[in-house]
Amino acid sequence: MDPDSVREGERVPHGGETDRDVLDFSANTNPRTPDGVEAVYADALEASRRYPDDDYPEFRTAAGEFGGCDPERVIPTPGGLAAIRLAMEVTLEPGDEALVPYPSFGEYAREVRLQGASPQFVPHDEVPGTTDGALEDCALAIVCTPNNPTGEATDPAALADFAARCEAAGTTLLVDEAFLGFTDLPSAARLEAEGVIVARSLTKLFGLPGLRAGFAVATGEQRVALETARRAWSLGTPAARVGAHCLQRDEFVRDTRERVASERERMRAALESRFDVAPSDAPYLLCDVGEDDVDDVIAAAREDGVAIRDARTFRGLESHVRVAVKDRAANDRLLAALEVGGALEAPDAAESDDSSGGRETGRRG
Structure with missing residues (x-):
């Protein structure tokens, strides 16, 4: 590491919500852990x-x-x-x-x-x-x-x-x-x-x-x-x-992949009624809010107890937010907070809270 460069360096912003009474969709982590x-x-x-x-x-x-x-x-x-x-x-x-x-x-x-x-x-x-x-x-x-x-x-x-x-x-x-x-x-x-x-x-x-x-x-x-x-x-x-x-938890990984893929497509269908949503193979979706104000979108979601990621901190993005893909109940709360209709029908694979072979983590506050 170059000492001179370290002295000139700066921190960069990340997702992650420290208030445990807020449902965190700003960080792309699995809401479940293996048994x-x-x-x-x-x-x-x-x-x-x-x-x-x-x-x-x-x-x-x-x-x-x-x-x-x-x-x-x-x-x-x-x-x-x-x-x-x-x-x-x-x-x-x-x-x-x-x-x-x-x-x-x-x-x-x-x-x-x-x-x-x-x-x-x-x-x-x-x-x-x-x-x-x-x-x-x-x-x-x-x-x-x-x-x-x-x-x-x-x-x-x-x-x-x-x-x-x-x-x-x-x-x-x-x-x-x-x-x-x-x-x-x-x-x-x-x-x-x-x-x-x-x-x-x-x-x-x-x-x-x-x-x-x-x-x-x-x-x-x-x-x-x-x-x-x-x-x-x-x-x-x-x-x-x-x-x-x-x-070594192969079943947990397999079930997580299935749940994320199913929920991601369900969320995309709802989010596209309001935003331009980028294709994704990951546990998150990038949304262009268009003519909406990014600050207003983030603030409105937080008023409903949901934190989403301000994607303007990424180079080249000026009108975007990023949302994680969680489990069905949490995802419905996000969709409702973004006013895109969270009560969409989901495939049976996403119905059960036990489908991932693991435990839920964090608070839903």
């Missing part, structure tokens, strides 16, 4: 009287099986953002350039700048088509799939082709798969390409954003660099054990 988490956490808390095993064999094994890669390629990190920073720390030097998608996760540009490098902004859906000449000028290229906040996932074949071109150009490709677990698409970790680093977050899919558990995946010299640079004891014992437990 058994509390017991695993309690056991891990007692085990936290000792330092964790810095090799994290159980966590690496579970993450490797989940991502479809050799466990030795897994680098444990305290959340997906920590994996992103670690990737940039071993890749970028002051004066380098990095291809950064927009509109997309605001931390990419911030983290690039903290390394003393310069972000070169490219429309998110054009990054995989970047020409070979442009790649040769960049030390790093970033793809977010599904992209946040727009929601579209990158075609795996197009991503594989882009990875090959990045490798030929000597450009490291960082693939942020924070929300890929909500889809059945394969991870870029399966490419096993020398120049690809994958960043994964557990906490969104499993409804535990405060746990801070994630991992990176790389191969060859990149893997060695990440493993050498990662902090000792990079995951606390509770995060490592709960994370490994969650990664």
Whole structure:
């Protein structure tokens, strides 16, 4: 990290509502957690009287099986953002350039700048088509799939082709798969390409954003660099054990994907009666409010006890909000707060509160 750049840097805004009496649709986290988490956490808390095993064999094994890669390629990190920073720390030097998608996760540009490098902004859906000449000028290229906040996932074949071109150009490709677990698409970790680093977050899919558990995946010299640079004891014992437990809950993941897909389409149909809604493969929907005032839309929803994300903080978005996809009852409250008719008929799969094989978290206040 470049000291001068750190002193010039700034924080960036994110979703997430601290008032627990407000229904939070500003952060894209699962409202449910897998069964058994509390017991695993309690056991891990007692085990936290000792330092964790810095090799994290159980966590690496579970993450490797989940991502479809050799466990030795897994680098444990305290959340997906920590994996992103670690990737940039071993890749970028002051004066380098990095291809950064927009509109997309605001931390990419911030983290690039903290390394003393310069972000070169490219429309998110054009990054995989970047020409070979442009790649040769960049030390790093970033793809977010599904992209946040727009929601579209990158075609795996197009991503594989882009990875090959990045490798030929000597450009490291960082693939942020924070929300890929909500889809059945394969991870870029399966490419096993020398120049690809994958960043994964557990906490969104499993409804535990405060746990801070994630991992990176790389191969060859990149893997060695990440493993050498990662902090000792990079995951606390509770995060490592709960994370490994969650990664093995196949039924929970499958049911979550089905629920999110069903509810997302139901919500889209309602929201499109008032807004222009972007296509999405993710647990959120980006809405262009058109001639409505964004501040008024946000304020009106909050008066009804619902927090939604002001998407104007994303580069290039001037009239947008983003809403998460939760469970049916919560989603109906959001739709009612936005005055788009929350009482739409849903498929039977979304009817049961027990359909995800997990527990509800948070308050509905």
